[in-house]
Amino acid sequence: MWLSSQSRKTQRSDQGAETGVVTLEGEETAVYLTGERRNLPVLSPGGYCWRPAGGETVLVLKSGADGEELWVAGVPGDGTDLAPGEVRIQSRQAAVFLGNDGSIDLRGTVKINGVPMEELFEPKVKEEGGLG
Known part of the structure; x- marks a missing residue:
């Protein structure tokens, strides 16, 4: 019992978010982090709908008491051609x-x-x- 609880403690990540690569696009979005995570819900700003494409690098947020709930939240932006506020x-x-x-x-x-x-x-x- 003690060994199994120690194993769970070492596997738990203290990061609230990490980046991964989309391995399956569509309604059943999957992302590769330390392993492939499937059926992840996708978050979008209100009034905006988005589905990440396969091979895209995405931000995955972790929620729940032990970070067990994962949410795909966004992609790194390249705003080099934008002025502040655009x-x-x-x-x-x-x-x-x-x-x-x-x-x-x-x-x-x-x-x-x-x-x-x-x-x-x-x-x-x-x-x-x-x-x-």
């Missing part, structure tokens, strides 16, 4: 940049209610010799 939301091929100057920069294919923007709006054609 925001970038991105996936692999799309991004939304919110600039301090009030600008909103959309990258990727822009759709409104599922319809590509080009199909909703026709480009303006300049008339030659006209005033307007």
Whole structure:
């Protein structure tokens, strides 16, 4: 009995969080820490939904009395192109940049209610010799 309780004490990590690599993406997210942990819930800020991709490095938070509950919380950010106060939301091929100057920069294919923007709006054609 004493040996088994000592083993549990040495295995317990005092870290409240650590990074790992996603080994299984989707509803049953798995992350490799000191071993693979499966079916981890994913935390996202309110109003924002995110699923980590396979091979991505993620932050895993530990909760519960002994850190037995694990939660995938986020990825390391590369905000080198952002000024303090600016925001970038991105996936692999799309991004939304919110600039301090009030600008909103959309990258990727822009759709409104599922319809590509080009199909909703026709480009303006300049008339030659006209005033307007």
